[in-house]
Amino acid sequence: MKLRQKFGVLALIYVLSLSANLVMSGWCIVVYFQSAFVDVQSSFVRQSEVERWRMQVQVAKAQLELPASDLDSIDLTGMLIPLRQHADARVNGAFALREDDAERDHWHELATAIDAGNKTIPTDLLSNCDAILGKISALITTQRHDAVHHAATTQQRVVTILIANAIVGAALCIAGLILVRRWVLQPVAKLRIATKEIAAGHFDYRINPQSADELGALSNEVNQMSGTIVDMQAKLVEQERQAAAGEMFRRIAHNIRNPLAGIRGLAEATQNPEAHPQDVAEYQGRIIKAIDRLEQWLRQLQHSVEPMNIAPQRTDLAELIENVCNVMTPTADRAGVQLAAVIDPESRFVVVDGFHFEQALVALITNAIQASRLGQTVRIRVASNGDRLGHWSICVDDEGAGIATELQSKVFLPNFTTRSEGNGLGLAMVAKVVHTHGGRIHCVSSPGMGSTFEAIMPGRIDTPDRIDQEQ
Numbered sequence: 001m002k003l004r005q006k007f008g009v010l011a012l013i014y015v016l017s018l019s020a021n022l023v024m025s026g027w028c029i030v031v032y033f034q035s036a037f038v039d040v041q042s043s044f045v046r047q048s049e050v051e052r053w054r055m056q057v058q059v060a061k062a063q064l065e066l067p068a069s070d071l072d073s074i075d076l077t078g079m080l081i082p083l084r085q086h087a088d089a090r091v092n093g094a095f096a097l098r099e100d101d102a103e104r105d106h107w108h109e110l111a112t113a114i115d116a117g118n119k120t121i122p123t124d125l126l127s128n129c130d131a132i133l134g135k136i137s138a139l140i141t142t143q144r145h146d147a148v149h150h151a152a153t154t155q156q157r158v159v160t161i162l163i164a165n166a167i168v169g170a171a172l173c174i175a176g177l178i179l180v181r182r183w184v185l186q187p188v189a190k191l192r193i194a195t196k197e198i199a200a201g202h203f204d205y206r207i208n209p210q211s212a213d214e215l216g217a218l219s220n221e222v223n224q225m226s227g228t229i230v231d232m233q234a235k236l237v238e239q240e241r242q243a244a245a246g247e248m249f250r251r252i253a254h255n256i257r258n259p260l261a262g263i264r265g266l267a268e269a270t271q272n273p274e275a276h277p278q279d280v281a282e283y284q285g286r287i288i289k290a291i292d293r294l295e296q297w298l299r300q301l302q303h304s305v306e307p308m309n310i311a312p313q314r315t316d317l318a319e320l321i322e323n324v325c326n327v328m329t330p331t332a333d334r335a336g337v338q339l340a341a342v343i344d345p346e347s348r349f350v351v352v353d354g355f356h357f358e359q360a361l362v363a364l365i366t367n368a369i370q371a372s373r374l375g376q377t378v379r380i381r382v383a384s385n386g387d388r389l390g391h392w393s394i395c396v397d398d399e400g401a402g403i404a405t406e407l408q409s410k411v412f413l414p415n416f417t418t419r420s421e422g423n424g425l426g427l428a429m430v431a432k433v434v435h436t437h438g439g440r441i442h443c444v445s446s447p448g449m450g451s452t453f454e455a456i457m458p459g460r461i462d463t464p465d466r467i468d469q470e471q
Contacts, residue, residue: 004447007180010079011173018169022162029158041429043144045424050137194222203230256294263290306461310436317394318348320358325380328365336374339365344383347392352437352457360433363426364396364453371400371451385456395454403445411443430455 190207196204203226209216233425266283325339332339361380368378385391403411412431433456434441445451 007184007345011177014173014176018166018173022166025158025162025165029162033151033155036147039147040144043140043147045090047137047140047144050140054130055132061130126144183211183213183225184215187211187219189402191212191215191219191222194219194226198226198229198392199221203227203233215337263287266290289445302390310356310433312351314436315352315354315357316348317350319363320345320354321380321382324358324365328362328369332369332378333365335369335372337369337372338377339380340377341380342382347382347384350392350457356433356436360430360455361394361396361429367426367453368396368400370396372398376400389458391456393454393456395452396450397450399450402449403443403451404446404447405424408443408445412441425455 020414103460109358187210191418194205205226206223207219266287270280270283321341321343325341329339365380366376374380379395379397381395381397383393412427414425414428430453431441434457437457439455439457441453441455443451443453
């Protein structure tokens, strides 16, 4: 799982926790307001009871206003006893809330009269009790209104707090994601880009650290590593250059010392006064040939280190290969090797520098003949790669002893050879010609199974039909 996904999971956990917190808070609010609603309903019930008691007092008061002859048939005490039994505790509770001693005394006086069984109760006492019950009803109404107002205020505050909590939580989540992106994801992305650039060989690439934390320190260490790699590469290149120069100088000294030793021996032989003039002439001819070979080798060495200038033009590969085979046939005959060429008609006409390409082909065929044994065949194959860019390939196959796997990457290096009589310049020149044309060359070989040298060349392929049309 990527870091971005991991931090996304953490953000999701945070959002789920915040959502659960909001849900639980909402549930608690619902429970609170349900309780407040029950209290309001209870307040309505209490007020209804007080109004009913007040109605009983008012009825009793109205009975007292009847003529005296009718009072004997009315039992006021029996009428007010239910009021005494049901309302005393609650009215006393209301008095406790109001803390009014005079009103409490009026109510207790009425309760005492009811308990004594008096049939006549003073009208003013009933009026006072009626007023007391009216005040209690008003008190209950006020308490209910206060409770409703308090619940509404509490609801508004709680909703405001929940909204603020959600906004702050979302803001913190967004800020956390921004900081994670800035502090973690962006530096890690820069490190990934740097590793890709370094892996691609761009060792001059540098990271610009934005912080002094662990990722910033890691960025500095990557920059130091790149610099160290550049320094190590420079040292290795210098060491390889010195090693190659030393190897080249040793080979040059070897290739010059041997002809000079032969020339010296022949020159000393010509100084012998008893030498026959015919022998002296032969010695001098051999000296001249040795000098010519040495001069030719020095010329090849010079060409191998000089920049190559090519002039590509339309070339008939069939004609070029035929000329090369005609030149190389005597050499192949002396080695008992046959030459065979197979040319794809679609790849016959190409655009190359004919002079340099012919030299490269001569070097490849010479190398193949030298690696072959009596009765074997060296094959030259030309074919189109079939791509839209017009690439084509030329292969030289031999059936010789092959090349060891660990040596195949070195055969195109200057002055490298696997034969004691070789100079290590032929295949290096071939690689130089191919690379100058923009192509690439490689060797496929197995010990005892022969070798194949394949050059893949770029450029347009001209078919015979197109050439006829252009002409």
